[in-house]
Amino acid sequence: MMISFQLEIVTPTKILDEGQVEYVRCPGLDGSFGVLANHREAVFGLGVGEIKVTQNGKDHYLATSGGFAEVSKEKMELLLETYERAEEIDTSRAEAALQRAQERKEAKHIDAARNEVSFLRALNRLKVSKR
Structure with a gap:
């Protein structure tokens, strides 16, 4: 089993605690990037694109119009203008x-x-x- 970290999604209207995840891939301004547990602290700008979240071994996909990602060793916060889960689009x-x-x-x-x-x-x- 992979080591997990906390994922939180923040939009202008709500804060969602997504719980423990194993992996997140985001659309960075200079290309996609992935985050695993114990990632070095960083802040990334996000563009329009697809966010992939692996949770309990299953992949979930979100559409975003951009924002920022703040990463620490134990937590990742996605500060998004908008997002939609694939199944909700x-x-x-x-x-x-x-x-x-x-x-x-x-x-x-x-x-x-x-x-x-x-x-x-x-x-x-x-x-x-x-x-």
Whole structure:
């Protein structure tokens, strides 16, 4: 059995104690990174992407729109703008958001950078929902 550590997820609206986990993989700003128990203390910026959590030998997936990860030897805190568990993602809503973002790419009055983030978030939600 692998050594575990505490995982806590904090959003602007709630704090969730996920309990003991063996592994967490996150979408860092410079690429994905993984955390095991007794990791060196660190703070990472997170981008839009998939978070993989291994708990009791089972993998669980979350979609996030970014935030920060704070790691210590015994605990990891994910400070996230938003997150959704794979099984909770409303795929029809995500598909509609993706469609809107694709249609807006051609519009002149839309902020291109903001639209690109919307596109990436919707695409990520659809990818994670298939896990």
